Amino acid sequence: MLSVEHVSKVYETRRGPHKVFEDISFTLQRSRNLGILGRNGAGKSTMIRLISGAERPTTGRIRRGMRVSWPLAFAGAFAGNLTGLDNLKFICRVYGIDYKPLVPFIEDFTELGSFFREPVMHYSHGMMTRLAFALSMAIEFDCFLIDEAMIVGDARFHQRCHYELFQKRKDRAFILVSHDVNAIKTYCENAVVLHDGRLFAFPNVDAAYAFYLQTLANKPEVIEQWQM
Amino acid sequence: MATTGELSFFRSLAIQFRVLHALLMRELITRYGRDNLGVLWMVGEPMIFTLGVTALWSAAGLSHGGTGIPIVAFAVTGYSSVLMWRNATSQCSAGIEQNKPLLFHRSVLIIDVFLTRIALEVVGASSSFIFLSFFFIFIGWMPVPDNLLLVLAGWFMLAWFGSSLALLVGGGTAFSPLVHRLWHPIAYLLFPLSGAAFMVEWMPKKFQELLLYLPMVHGVELLRHGYFGSVVRTHYDIGYMAECCLVLTLCGLYVVREASRRVEF
Numbered sequence: 460m461l462s463v464e465h466v467s468k469v470y471e472t473r474r475g476p477h478k479v480f481e482d483i484s485f486t487l488q489r490s491r492n493l494g495i496l497g498r499n500g501a502g503k504s505t506m507i508r509l510i511s512g513a514e515r516p517t518t519g520r521i522r523r524g525m526r527v528s529w530p531l532a533f534a535g536a537f538a539g540n541l542t543g544l545d546n547l548k549f550i551c552r553v554y555g556i557d558y559k560p561l562v563p564f565i566e567d568f569t570e571l572g573s574f575f576r577e578p579v580m581h582y583s584h585g586m587m588t589r590l591a592f593a594l595s596m597a598i599e600f601d602c603f604l605i606d607e608a609m610i611v612g613d614a615r616f617h618q619r620c621h622y623e624l625f626q627k628r629k630d631r632a633f634i635l636v637s638h639d640v641n642a643i644k645t646y647c648e649n650a651v652v653l654h655d656g657r658l659f660a661f662p663n664v665d666a667a668y669a670f671y672l673q674t675l676a677n678k679p680e681v682i683e684q685w686q687m
Numbered sequence: 688m689a690t691t692g693e694l695s696f697f698r699s700l701a702i703q704f705r706v707l708h709a710l711l712m713r714e715l716i717t718r719y720g721r722d723n724l725g726v727l728w729m730v731g732e733p734m735i736f737t738l739g740v741t742a743l744w745s746a747a748g749l750s751h752g753g754t755g756i757p758i759v760a761f762a763v764t765g766y767s768s769v770l771m772w773r774n775a776t777s778q779c780s781a782g783i784e785q786n787k788p789l790l791f792h793r794s795v796l797i798i799d800v801f802l803t804r805i806a807l808e809v810v811g812a813s814s815s816f817i818f819l820s821f822f823f824i825f826i827g828w829m830p831v832p833d834n835l836l837l838v839l840a841g842w843f844m845l846a847w848f849g850s851s852l853a854l855l856v857g858g859g860t861a862f863s864p865l866v867h868r869l870w871h872p873i874a875y876l877l878f879p880l881s882g883a884a885f886m887v888e889w890m891p892k893k894f895q896e897l898l899l900y901l902p903m904v905h906g907v908e909l910l911r912h913g914y915f916g917s918v919v920r921t922h923y924d925i926g927y928m929a930e931c932c933l934v935l936t937l938c939g940l941y942v943v944r945e946a947s948r949r950v951e952f
Binding site: 470514515552 | 705708716717
């Protein structure tokens with residue numbers, strides 16, 4: 460089980476402390492999933508970073524009773540003069556597995572051809588994303604963190620991601636953050652909304668969606684009602 | 688990994704080693720690349736520095752106070768010691784900024800990034816020192832060390848000092864970017880005071896006392912005592928240097944631990 464317990468995150472800014480969110484709690488069981496909806500700047504990516512462990516909460520704690528992935532398709536850790544293969548080796552060394560059996564899958568999925576053995580700095584954005592996604596599939600996690608905004612590609616790429624993630628690994632837990640309700644409606648069994656530094660829980664995705672629409676329309680009086 | 692992550696000591700140790708191995712291999716390629724000499728630059732770079740300084744000091748005929756120390760040996764022992772405390776610290780002062788995205792892999796911690804960089808610098812500077820010494824001894828420009836054990840002791844102390852300083856400065860950069868900014872001028876100003884280009888004995892008595900507050904001066908003096916034996920009078924107090932290193936190490940480890948709470952993206 461993954462549990463987020465009374466988590467707050469505060470950043471120091473030039474105008475003093477900025478609270479991204481305060482006292483947020485939720486849990487996620489194995490093999491279950493959760494969508495997190497939120498407008499731009501609501502703190503969705505911050506939440507993903509906290510859950511992944513790259514950043515620490517200011518207060519509260521996050522307990523990971525299962526293997527939680529890094530944000531899917533995260534390409535930020537690529538160094539320009541490492542090749543695709545170097546990056547695969549690096550990740551396999553960190554997680555203590557043998558890289559060789561994975562090479563065929565990575566080559567097939569990324570369709571990089573000979574570029575797999577070229578430095579990443581010569582890659583296009585699409586090639587980078589395909590490699591990053593494939594590397595996320597190389598390690599078997601119990602729970603995937605998915606920031607929908609990071610997975611940008613053509614229809615074929617999306618189809619293949621869909622197959623790898625939601626068909627081949629449909630027994631895994633995941634957290635999907637997005638500002639687009641379609642993705643969440645398609646993949647998630649339940650959803651919460653991040654708004655104004657707080658987390659709003661709902662009995663089902665439709666209720667979350669209805670509330671999310673209100674936050675988009677920015678109607679404070681409606682939002683107040685929900686806070687009761 | 689079934690429960691909350693209370694790992695046994697040996698499992699943690701295994702993870703520690705595999706993370707350091709992964710980072711080492713990565714750092715070697717990102718820093719030195721595969722073209723031309725590749726990872727040999729790890730030794731080549733400090734060697735070129737040392738050779739350059741040796742050539743300059745020889746040409747300038749640096750004053751020795753008539754002690755009869757061969758200038759080449761003096762430069763090699765001096766500049767190699769500077770590399771020991773300066774390079775690891777400079778590398779670590781940029782370590783967090785350059786490796787922050789790796790923290791998304793949960794077993795990679797800031798201390799791993801620092802340990803990797805320190806190891807690379809210590810190994811590089813040591814190999815350069817050993818290689819140059821062998822070369823110059825072979826062609827007869829440098830004497831054979833008088834007491835190898837003292838040389839090793841001095842080298843070890845300098846490595847300890849450099850490593851602890853690197854942890855402190857590297858961790859400090861998470862608190863304020865000023866630490867990174869200020870490190871370079873400080874390193875530049877410390878170089879002439881570090882004992883690399885002089886022997887403490889050559890300095891006026893009053894100035895000697897002040898110089899000996901700097902821990903690395905003791906390390907260089909010890910190294911040279913080992914190398915030249917009684918040709919020159921050396922001044923050092925290893926107890927004092929060890930105390931400084933111990934304090935630096937503890938502060939460094941504390942700061943690095945705090946740094947991992949402070950890293951932001």
